[in-house]
Amino acid sequence: MKSVIVKQKEDGNILATTDNPAPEMGPEDLLVKVHHAAVNRTDILNKKGKVNYAVNPILGVEAAGTVVDANGSRSFSEGDRVMGLVNGGGYAEYAVMPADRAMPIPQSLSFAEAAAIPEVFLTAYQTLFWIAELKYQETVLIHAGASGVGTAAIQLAKQLRDAQVIVTAGSEEKLQFCRELGADVLINYKEQSFADAVQEATNAQGVDVILDFVGARYWDKNLASIKEGGRWVLIGVLGGSELSSADLMPLMSKYVQLTGTLLTPRSDAYKAELSKEFTRVVTNELERGSIRPVIDRIFPIDEANEAHEYMETNSNIGKIILEVISGEA
C-alpha cells in the first residue's frame, strides 16, 4: 500500500511516499481503509526527529475511512465509516485503529471533514473539560484562536458551556473567522497587548481559563490575564519553552493552577476513554452542524511535504488535510 515515511537527508528530513505492506492488526484493532488523514504539528516534530514517542515509521496520528476488517468487534462492522486517533500510520492507504477509540462519523460529515476532527477536538475537549474543568458561563482565553485546536475549542466552550470566549490571533481575517465560530472578544496580538485587552473585556477580573499554545513568551501576560483561582493549560510552546525570567509569586497570590498536557503520548486507555466521552457528548452537535470541523486546505497525499511546509507558515485557519483516495469528499 502507499504510505508516507520520513527520509533522512543531509539538509533536513523530508517525507517520501513508499510502498509498504498493509499494517498488521492487533486483537483489539480495526483495519481501516483511509480516505483522509490530517496533518499535525507532532508529525512535523516527528519528521524532524524531535519527539521520541513515535514508533510507527509511517507518519500520521489520525485518520478517517471505512472499516475493511472489523476483527470481531462488537461495536463496528465492515463498511462502517470511522474516524479516530491512530498510533502512527495515518498517512497511508490502510491503517489500524484500536476499536475502543474509533468514533462513528456523523452522517452529515464527509470523510475529509471527519479527518479534521479527532486530534484537535479531542485535545480541545481534554484541555477545556477534563483538565481546566470549564464551568457554565465562565470566561476562557484561547490563544491562536484560528489554529486547529483553537477553532475546536471556541466551538466547544461556546456550545457546551455558553462560555465567554476571548481569542487572540495575528490577523483580522483569522479573528473574523473566530467570531463566526462564536468568539465574543477578538484580540489582534500584533496590534495591542492581549493582557490589556483581557483586563478591559473582563472588568479587570481576568479569565477563569487560559488555553496556551505559546508558553514562555506569554508567561507574564498570561499571569496578568488570569483570575484568582484560574486554570491555565499549557498545550504548546510555539513561543519557546525556556523561561529566561519569570516570577512565581503571581502563581501563589492568585492561586493559579497551571497544567501541562499533550495528547499523542497518552496511553491507549486514556485515548479510548476520551474518544468515548467525546462521541457521547458531541456527536449530536456535529450531526446538526452547531459544532463543525474546520478545514483550511486539502493536499493530495503525494504532496505531504507541501502540506507540512504550509503548516509551518502558520497561515492556515483550521485543519490541513491529506487526501488518500483521490476525488472523494
Add this chain to the structure above:
Amino acid sequence: MKSVIVKQKEDGNILATTDNPAPEMGPEDLLVKVHHAAVNRTDILNKKGKVNYAVNPILGVEAAGTVVDANGSRSFSEGDRVMGLVNGGGYAEYAVMPADRAMPIPQSLSFAEAAAIPEVFLTAYQTLFWIAELKYQETVLIHAGASGVGTAAIQLAKQLRDAQVIVTAGSEEKLQFCRELGADVLINYKEQSFADAVQEATNAQGVDVILDFVGARYWDKNLASIKEGGRWVLIGVLGGSELSSADLMPLMSKYVQLTGTLLTPRSDAYKAELSKEFTRVVTNELERGSIRPVIDRIFPIDEANEAHEYMETNSNIGKIILEVISGEA
C-alpha cells in the same frame, strides 16, 4: 488590653507592645480571651510591610483561648476552649474570631498545643487534600519537612492516606524528627541532590505529589522528581520567586499540574469551610494523639521580636508560640 503592633523605625520595623481597646465583634464573631498565639512567616512579611492584605494593625493570624462572649452563637458558649484563624489580631489579650471557623480544642490538648494547630495544619490539609487530592498510598515529597507546615503535612499524609512520605531537611536532627512523625524516606538536601534521592526511593518513577516551599531554586529538580501526571503545590518561595532559566517542556511532557496557593488572603467563607472539614476529619486523630501539634519553643508575648528573630534563623522544628497568659500551658 495588651497587644502587639508594628512600629516603623528607620533601620527596619520592630514589634511593640501597646495598650489597645478590646476589638469590636461583628455579628458573626466570637470574642476570645487569648491564651496562646503562634508566629507565622506571614507575620514577618507583614511586619516588614511586604504583604498588602493585612488590615488589622495588631499582628497574628491564629490564636487559641476561651470564648468570653459567644455573641448568640448556636455552636459555642462562654467558657468554650477554641482555636482558629483570625483576620489579624492574634498577638493580643483578646481577639475576635468568626464563629464559623472557630474549632473546638480537643480535650487532650493544652492551649499552647492548640495554638500550634490552625495555620499549619489547615495549610497542609488544604494543599494535600483540596489542591493535590492526595490519594491512598500515593507518594508525596514534602520539602522543609521539619517546618511547621512540613510537620503537619507528614502526619496528615501518613495517618489519613497511608502515603509514602519523602522529606527534605537540612540537618540530621530535623530528619530524625521527621521520621518520628512518620516520614519514610529522609533526604538531607545539603548532602545529596534530592532529585537523585527521589529517583532512587521511587524506582525512577517519581512522586505523585510535591509540597514545595522553596520555589525558583528547586524548579528543575522538582520537575525531575515528579511522576507523570503528578501534582505540585507551590506554597512558599523561600528559595526565591524569580526563575532565571527554566524549561516548560517537562510540564507538558509529564502532564504536571502546578498550583500556587496561600491561606491567609483567602476569603472568610473558604477558611470557614476548610476549618469545618478539618475539624470533622482530624479531631479524633488529635484527641487520641495519632496526629499531634509540634511546638519548638514558647516565647512570652513581650518577646515577640525575639520570636520573629528566632523564626528567621530557620532552626525551629515545628511551631513558635507566643504565651499571652503567663504560666498557663
